[in-house]
């Protein structure tokens with residue numbers, strides 16, 4: 001991996017800031033028009049932004065967990081660890097921004113912070129994410145000194161795993177959606193975090209490529225197990241829902257995950273040394289996986305409520321993100337990249353990527 | 357509420373009266389009649405299912421709501437406080453009956469080629485863009501001694517509203533009444549009598 005020059009780093013800062021502004025503009029437009037400017041409706045209630053939110057948090061929390069783990073297993077240098085923590089902070093803040101941009105009425109967000117309704121996994125998610133970011137910031141400051149910090153590393157590891165489990169259950173506790181309520185859901189979220197974290201790790205520390213390859217294979221196996229079990233051994237509802245995924249309106253996202261997210265990432269990682277690009281395709285694949293999971297699960301209730309079979313469901317639904325949703329997503333990612341570059345310059349006082 | 361499926365003719369009077377009473381935006385249905393087809397030609401029949409919020413005793417929508425905007429009153433009616441709702445739609449995912457709708461902000465009215473009528477404009481003002489809403493069991497009418505608009509408008513008296521512990525409703529319940537999706541353990545306050 002080559003050194004990024006100061007000039008390139010400055011260009012990246014400007015480009016990411018510009019993308020962030022695009023996201024902000026898309027959000028202001030959405031606020032003025034309402035969510036009618038998205039591709040969502042009363043059945044498909046969560047789409048691209050929430051899928052990307054899950055993927056970004058998986059990447060950020062997965063990377064933070066690996067940084068914490070490396071305190072004990074020593075597979076990262078202190079420089080790589082600091083960079084990893086900075087990346088994780090930026091990813092988690094970008095995820096937080098994205099989920100706020102997805103709200104219909106964000107001006108009342110204050111009530112989420114003060115309700116302390118811990119039967120709601122959204123509330124747990126909020127507090128876990130906030131705690132993760134705070135701990136990661138403290139960890140970054142401590143790690144910048146170059147000394148090992150096992151206690152804070154362990155706390156970061158636990159919180160990161162915690163947030164992924166909370167997000168898995170956030171979906172799984174909607175028990176009327178068979179696809180989400182499956183016991184595979186938390187496992188799939190954890191393997192997604194392992195994939196996201198190790199992809200970002202490989203981008204920062206190319207010598208950890210093997211971990212990334214293992215994560216890609218595990219992720220492929222978990223997905224195939226999830227899909228295969230539902231198709232072969234599931235209940236009627238589970239089978240019908242999975243048919244929507246493999247051969248119905250959401251198949252494009254499933255095949256994108258398999259082809260771009262897994263196969264292309266594997267080829268890039270094994271045949272070339274373009275690990276940054278491989279990490280990007282892996283995370284895009286992760287977002288595609290979350291997207292088909294959300295969309296197919298959402299249609300289940302509609303089918304049940306109307307007592308109809310999968311054929312009619314197929315005729316009823318399709319989802320393509322609108323330009324506004326794409327703008328929001330790109331914008332939040334831009335803000336994340338901008339934050340990472342800024343943290344690299346200010347806290348770590350080095351350009352963003354170093355030679356291995 | 358008890359809905360007698362033998363009496364329901366699927367005329368949608370309840371749907372229309374609910375929309376009139378609450379002035380909900382196009383695409384928003386707090387009360388509706390879901391229609392599907394059963395059997396195959398020449399024996400195919402139309403199956404209708406009037407629906408609304410079930411005002412569950414154990415409402416999953418309330419449990420998952422992060423802000424406390426969804427709440428259950430002492431009398432069992434489940435409501436949404438639009439001044440607390442952040443529009444996260446988690447309650448919509450959690451409700452097993454697809455009873456909730458989101459206000460996507462479409463204010464074009466029922467006749468987009470003309471301006472909103474003054475009634476439309478007045479009623480739409482009461483709905484908050486970007487929040488979730490659902491059937492209120494017409495609690496304001498109940499408090500004034502009336503009954504929900506849908507039950508009042510039903511021409512065949514398929515929708516019977518009252519105290520589920522009363523003699524009249526208990527007698528109806530004994531005719532094989534069932535709740536939708538009992539596996540969800542929500543214990544709905546709305547029962548159906550079989551066709």
Ligand code: SF4
Nearest residue numbers: 409410412415417451
């Ligand atoms: S039907 Fe749905 S919205 Fe109504 S109380 Fe039950 S869970 Fe809540």
Ligand code: SF4
Nearest residue numbers: 421441442444445447
């Ligand atoms: S959309 Fe509103 S009512 Fe529903 S869970 Fe979110 S805050 Fe609560």
